[in-house]
Amino acid sequence: MGADLKVIGNADQDAQVECQIRDLTVTFTTDSGEFPALNHVNLDIIKSKITAIVGESGSGKSTLGLAILNGVAFPGKVTEGSVDFAEHGNVLKLRGKALRHFRGPVVGTVFQASQNAMNPLARVGKQILDLGRSHHYKDPRKLLHEAENLARRMAMDPSRVLTAYPHQLSGGMRQRMGIIMALVLKPKVLLLDEPTTALDLLTQSAVLEIIRSIHRERHLTTILITHDMGVVAEISDYIVVMYAGRVVEQGSTHETLRDPRHPYTRAILRAIPRLTGDLNRARPLEGSPPDLTQIPATGCVFRSRCSYRVPQCDLVAPILESVDTGHFVACHQEGLIRD
Amino acid sequence: MIEVRKLEKVYPPVVGGLLSHNEVRALRGVSLSISDGGALSIIGESGCGKTTFGRILAGLESYSGGDIAMDGIALNSLPNNERQPYFRRIQLIHQDPYTALNPSHTILHAMAVPLRIQAKLQKKNDDWVLKRSKELLAMVGLDPVGTLYKYPHALSGGQRQRVVIARALTVDPKVLVADEAVSMIDVSMRLSILNLLSDLRVRLGIGIVFITHDVAAARYIAKDGALCVLYRGEVVEYGQTDEIIVRPVHPYTQAMLSAMPVLRGLEEAGPDRYIPLEGMDDFEGEGPGCLFAPRCRHATTLCQEQHPDLVPWDDRLSSSSHHHACFYPIPRNVVARPINRENAL
Known part of the structure; x- marks a missing residue:
């Protein structure tokens, strides 16, 4: 074991990869057919940083969290891809005792609603x-x-x-x-799935503060799964935006929030009311959140809600491409999206 | 116009058994008014009494003291059976649209039950019920024909919340009380529900009482209205929404506003922002003094011994409506400000 993991296009020269996810595809088989909850997800989780995975319901963010633990259960199944940890190899190949020694001592997890x-x-x-x-x-x-x-x-x-x-x-x-x-x-990796969702505002800010300081103190690699853009913006170093089982944008949090390039990221940031500033700038995002049973097999998954749609979006699924050092976007129209 | 005067709610103690607890004072003399077609946002943590307040307004809960007056008529002066038509004017929208609709009935059924009662009162026939259902669904932004015969499971959370709002409109309410109405809805859909509530206010002249812990959503609904901060059943600060957000004087309001996440890259934190690490645990006990004193970093012995009343904040910059309940009111700038740049969203 001990795969040598390379960092792809990161602005930070010293960045090391703790966990490398390649072509990860998870399919749920139900009576009405097979649905991809994750579709060829590629992701590098950087060591000693906080990476936030953000998305709405149905985006596949929690499935991704489970896949990192090799914990996808029936009717879900990992059909393709790998999750490589620096010193443990492909986690998806671990079984029995080896897997038990991975979950917990290597990756500590706080599951959704873990207060109960x-x-x-x-x-x-x-x-x-x-x-x-x-x-x-x-x-x-x-x-x-x-x-x-x-x-x-x-x-x-x-x-x-x-x-x-x-x-x-x-x-x-x-x-x-x-x-x-x-x-x-x-553990050296801390995986948090919606750690503050059921908490009060004051408690939430205190818990986030604690997560941040412990992360720093112990040089943890923290993966934070959430739907709350505010939480992401508050504590994370890197952001991964997911939509309908695909990564649509990823990059450093600061850069991505300052200059979001994917229409979905832009729309979702615009749809959050703010405490100060002009309220009329807020615009709702049309359409409904992705329904796994109705994700089109070809083309871009976001096109039905996208205002930059062109015919190409119906035919070809955009792949995640680098637009800047360490900033990746999956959109055909990326270069044209400006106000 | 609805005036709430010194409203009290005490849940009596339960003695013995597994569920025993002491007396709970959910509301301790809350006075508020809601003008016709006005907007009021109530913010506070869980357990502050904000939900109890909404339920009392909607007539779902009794109150232990104080009075509610609607259009000048004090409800205490009326016998129980005559109060009901007044409470019907105030409709409650629940937090959870997934449990608010019966899963075994169609949307038409959900709409028709209250509408048939209205039809009887207004001497209308069954066609009217169907016509009115379609009208109301169209009003909340749903496709009436496509939605009427669906069951709740076929709708998304945002669509269900729209149905719940349409159902509340069947009785022609004067005020909608929205209790955490968007907290269970996906982020991308929240703003459109908030817009719908604001839109109903403009189009139908319905007053909105928006109960939430999300200060930004509270501001969005009550941008031209009032903001009220509740703490353990008491109003600790009240005033015009933007004034409270920009120049809060009560330490609890300041703590709430500080706790709002800052969108780094787009916003910068306010200079006086302070996040306490401790002080987030429950404080059950209460002394004679300010209820917030045990958690307040500015508290003095005066705060421990005496209870501050809600008084106007008189300052050259503030408006007459700004009230607070603190012995040491100091405006602090705690909220995040947007960073100005050319390509701003």
């Missing part, structure tokens, strides 16, 4: 010890010590939260416990 994922009948501290046991952790005291440190780091009283039952903690505290459980085995 804890066992209501066991104290939080015991659940952390269970975690250590199932990963053959030799020294339980060290594990608890680590959990205590993390709890303190997240502005919680360890003696209180570790002896509490989940129902005795608030939503924000449970969410932070979820992050602690993902980090206690000291």
